[in-house]
Amino acid sequence: MVDDFFLGFDGGGTKTTAILIDSSGRERARVLSGPSNPLRIGFDAAFESLTFASTETLRVAGVVPQQVRGVCAGLAGAGRRSVIIRIEPFFKKLFPQAVVHVTADFSVALEAATNGGPGVVLIAGTGSCAFGRGPDGSFARAGGYGPWIGDEGSAYHIGRQAVSAVLHARDALALPTVLEERILPALNLPDWDQLTERIASQPDGVFPDLFPVVVRAADAGDEVAREILFTAAAALGRMAGSVILRLGLKKERFPLIKTGGVFGHSAHLEAKLGAMLANFAPNALLSDMPDSPALGAARLAHRLSAP
Numbered sequence: 001m002v003d004d005f006f007l008g009f010d011g012g013g014t015k016t017t018a019i020l021i022d023s024s025g026r027e028r029a030r031v032l033s034g035p036s037n038p039l040r041i042g043f044d045a046a047f048e049s050l051t052f053a054s055t056e057t058l059r060v061a062g063v064v065p066q067q068v069r070g071v072c073a074g075l076a077g078a079g080r081r082s083v084i085i086r087i088e089p090f091f092k093k094l095f096p097q098a099v100v101h102v103t104a105d106f107s108v109a110l111e112a113a114t115n116g117g118p119g120v121v122l123i124a125g126t127g128s129c130a131f132g133r134g135p136d137g138s139f140a141r142a143g144g145y146g147p148w149i150g151d152e153g154s155a156y157h158i159g160r161q162a163v164s165a166v167l168h169a170r171d172a173l174a175l176p177t178v179l180e181e182r183i184l185p186a187l188n189l190p191d192w193d194q195l196t197e198r199i200a201s202q203p204d205g206v207f208p209d210l211f212p213v214v215v216r217a218a219d220a221g222d223e224v225a226r227e228i229l230f231t232a233a234a235a236l237g238r239m240a241g242s243v244i245l246r247l248g249l250k251k252e253r254f255p256l257i258k259t260g261g262v263f264g265h266s267a268h269l270e271a272k273l274g275a276m277l278a279n280f281a282p283n284a285l286l287s288d289m290p291d292s293p294a295l296g297a298a299r300l301a302h303r304l305s306a307p
Contacts, residue, residue, distance in 0.1 A: 008297025074108025112296025
């Protein structure tokens with residue numbers, strides 16, 4: 001009878017996925033919760049999302065906390081030691097019998113993409129980052145610095161560029177764009193003054209939500225929207241290229257995996273990015289993440305808890 005379980009989390013600025021597997025590696029439950037990047041939403045809100053994801057996953061599987069032997073949480077923002085030392089005690093309290101490992105979201109994404117081998121993962125969701133492992137086991141990262149100084153190519157950055165483009169057009173400093181007539185209805189706001197106020201108080205509730213607006217405008221032929229997506233693709237391509245070059249993978253055959261909410265929605269962005277990556281690393285095996293990085297986290301939890 002299987003009675004040992006392993007819990008993995010993939011948490012970002014938009015949502016959290018939790019996956020529970022048993023000791024044979026079979027998935028027993030999967031639950032979605034709210035965002036859990038503590039640097040963007042605060043630790044209390046992150047703990048609330050992680051608590052819901054934990055308790056609901058166990059409820060679905062009919063498992064009690066004492067049966068969980070390993071927990072691995074890959075969270076955006078957890079590339080910083082100061083974040084890890086606040087998150088780990090939280091999980092140790094929830095799961096007293098478990099080996100707990102807290103790490104960055106890009107680490108579990110790489111685990112899910114390569115299963116411990118060489119490769120590169122390119123993340124573009126609320127934030128953005130490229131992370132990889134070389135043939136010698138070394139690691140390299142580009143991006144992942146948050147919305148204040150980075151996250152180029154992310155949904156947040158694309159939305160911010162859209163608002164900026166409209167405001168510049170209104171000031172006769174840039175080309176007109178249909179984004180001007182689409183942004184306010186998409187956010188259910190009456191005027192640009194209220195948009196500015198919401199951005200000041202809750203930017204994460206504005207900019208990422210505008211990504212699909214930009215995609216639809218680009219599909220309708222808006223040149224400004226297309227340029228925003230091309231710029232995002234170029235930024236993501238440069239991140240991946242930097243990691244590939246530093247790991248010595250430029251001429252090698254390796255998995256190059258895309259993951260995050262930006263991918264799979266814009267033919268313009270995907271075509272530009274694909275052409276850049278094919279030119280830079282022609283032997284790379286470019287594909288989308290086959291499953292949630294939370295599954296990689298659960299597998300890593302299992303491996304790290306082995307005696």
